[in-house]
Amino acid sequence: MQEEQKKLSLEPYKGTRDFYPEEMFVQNYIFSKMRAVVQRYGYVEYAASILEETALYHAKSGEEIINEQTYSFTDRGGRDVTIRPEMTPTVARMVARKRKELAFPLRWYSIPNLFRYERPQRGRLREHWQLNVDMFGAEGVEADAEVVAIASDIMKAFGASEKNFEVRINSRVLVNFLLREQLGLSPDDAHKISKLIDRKAKMPDDEFRVQAQAITGERMAELMDFLEAGTLQNFSKQLADHKSSRDLGRVITSLQERGVTNVVFSPALMRGFDYYTGTVFEVFDVSPLNNRSLFGGGRYDDLVGIFGVDKVPGVGFGMGDVTMRDYLETYKLLPKYKSSTHIYLCRLDDEQIPFIEELANYLRQQGINTGIDYSGRKLATQIKTAERQGIPYIICVGEEEARTRVFKLKNLATHEEKNVKLEDLPATMSHNILTPKV
Ligand code: HAM
Numbered sequence: 092m093q094e095e096q097k098k099l100s101l102e103p104y105k106g107t108r109d110f111y112p113e114e115m116f117v118q119n120y121i122f123s124k125m126r127a128v129v130q131r132y133g134y135v136e137y138a139a140s141i142l143e144e145t146a147l148y149h150a151k152s153g154e155e156i157i158n159e160q161t162y163s164f165t166d167r168g169g170r171d172v173t174i175r176p177e178m179t180p181t182v183a184r185m186v187a188r189k190r191k192e193l194a195f196p197l198r199w200y201s202i203p204n205l206f207r208y209e210r211p212q213r214g215r216l217r218e219h220w221q222l223n224v225d226m227f228g229a230e231g232v233e234a235d236a237e238v239v240a241i242a243s244d245i246m247k248a249f250g251a252s253e254k255n256f257e258v259r260i261n262s263r264v265l266v267n268f269l270l271r272e273q274l275g276l277s278p279d280d281a282h283k284i285s286k287l288i289d290r291k292a293k294m295p296d297d298e299f300r301v302q303a304q305a306i307t308g309e310r311m312a313e314l315m316d317f318l319e320a321g322t323l324q325n326f327s328k329q330l331a332d333h334k335s336s337r338d339l340g341r342v343i344t345s346l347q348e349r350g351v352t353n354v355v356f357s358p359a360l361m362r363g364f365d366y367y368t369g370t371v372f373e374v375f376d377v378s379p380l381n382n383r384s385l386f387g388g389g390r391y392d393d394l395v396g397i398f399g400v401d402k403v404p405g406v407g408f409g410m411g412d413v414t415m416r417d418y419l420e421t422y423k424l425l426p427k428y429k430s431s432t433h434i435y436l437c438r439l440d441d442e443q444i445p446f447i448e449e450l451a452n453y454l455r456q457q458g459i460n461t462g463i464d465y466s467g468r469k470l471a472t473q474i475k476t477a478e479r480q481g482i483p484y485i486i487c488v489g490e491e492e493a494r495t496r497v498f499k500l501k502n503l504a505t506h507e508e509k510n511v512k513l514e515d516l517p518a519t520m521s522h523n524i525l526t527p528k529v
Pocket residue numbers: 176177178179207209214215216217218219221223224225384385386387388389406407408409410411412413414415
């Protein structure tokens with residue numbers, strides 16, 4: 092018996108999005124702001140395939156992402172393949188591959204789409220785009236401060252005010268010094284406790300204490316003193332004198348000198364990935380309605396070395412489009428949709444078609460994006476189409492316009508009309524395109 096054909100779903104695959112022109116407009120807006128800021132700091136763009144050999148992620152990403160969140164499969168040739176869940180292993184591979192030819196320090200950026208098998212929820216999807224900004228071959232606090240300053244500058248370029256977000260910062264070296272040297276934990280216990288600290292904000296306080304106590308025993312109080320320190324100045328002398336806390340202090344000072352004043356030392360900030368080796372940071376929305384991490388990054392000095400080449404230090408961050416879009420919506424910082432089509436040509440009857448084509452070509456040559464209505468529907472319907480598509484201007488061409496070559500240029504947002512001669516159209520239009528009265 093033939094199976095009844097299942098109706099095809101209209102929905103995109105779970106946790107992914109369709110980008111209709113309005114959403115694409117927002118996406119392009121977000122990307123263009125990101126690009127403008129990073130290019131201003133001297134970063135250049137790179138890209139790679141979404142497919143990588145699975146082994147790449149086993150080397151150093153962190154267990155959760157590999158065991159639970161990757162889209163992995165075996166290809167027809169028997170290779171284990173993974174759709175990239177993040178860009179850092181790929182860029183580290185690319186740097187290692189041309190280690191000898193590249194002129195360090197590198198300042199690189201990319202805006203890849205990434206796939207993670209997560210439970211879709213606010214701010215978390217299965218496919219997202221992520222601006223990756225990374226510097227390779229530079230050690231020292233100035234490089235750390237630069238990438239954090241870029242992160243902050245992007246927020247400001249979107250119109251965010253410093254009082255509406257916060258940069259939380261910590262140091263893995265400092266935490267490791269505390270756990271290994273001060274508390275005397277074994278490497279295994281230190282790793283376990285850092286994973287626990289990473290989850291601290293998401294669990295009840297009592298539960299954290301019980302689990303932490305089981306690992307740290309009588310040194311529990313020292314761990315809590317550290318986590319509740321508030322500022323670097325509250326540390327014990329031994330901790331305060333350690334190079335890692337002095338370095339972190341210098342990163343914070345350098346940021347303040349660069350005009351980034353909303354930086355907060357956050358001793359419980361770990362960031363999940365195992366490859367981070369130094370400064371780690373995360374940008375938070377501080378609104379009580381949307382109090383969440385927006386994006387983050389840190390220093391990873393050992394990742395390039397896993398490919399068997401000399402070590403190349405790296406530092407950078409990943410800024411996701413989903414959390415960013417939510418943030419911009421919350422603070423009403425998204426621009427209103429505007430079509431990239433500048434003008435729509437409507438016609439009264441078919442006889443004007445050759446003239447309209449000629450007019451359209453002329454306008455296009457002048458850099459004006461021009462669409463033509465071929466529908467043959469009523470004029471009012473043609474105009475409605477332009478309005479609904481967000482096209483700012485129309486010209487209706489009838490026998491008289493074709494003859495006199497004078498047109499009524501209509502601004503659909505303001506309903507203003509202006510008589511313009513053919514040869515004056517480009518100047519009038521480009522002025523209007525640059526300063527639309529919308
Ligand atoms: P991550 O913290 O896993 O770091 O991701 C960075 C940002 O990407 C997140 O803070 C969030 O904005 C966005 N993001 C991650 N997963 C999702 C998701 N499922 N849905 C929506 N947005 C998401 C990294 O990926 C590091 N590789 C970043 C990095 C670059 N570190 C140094 N360089």
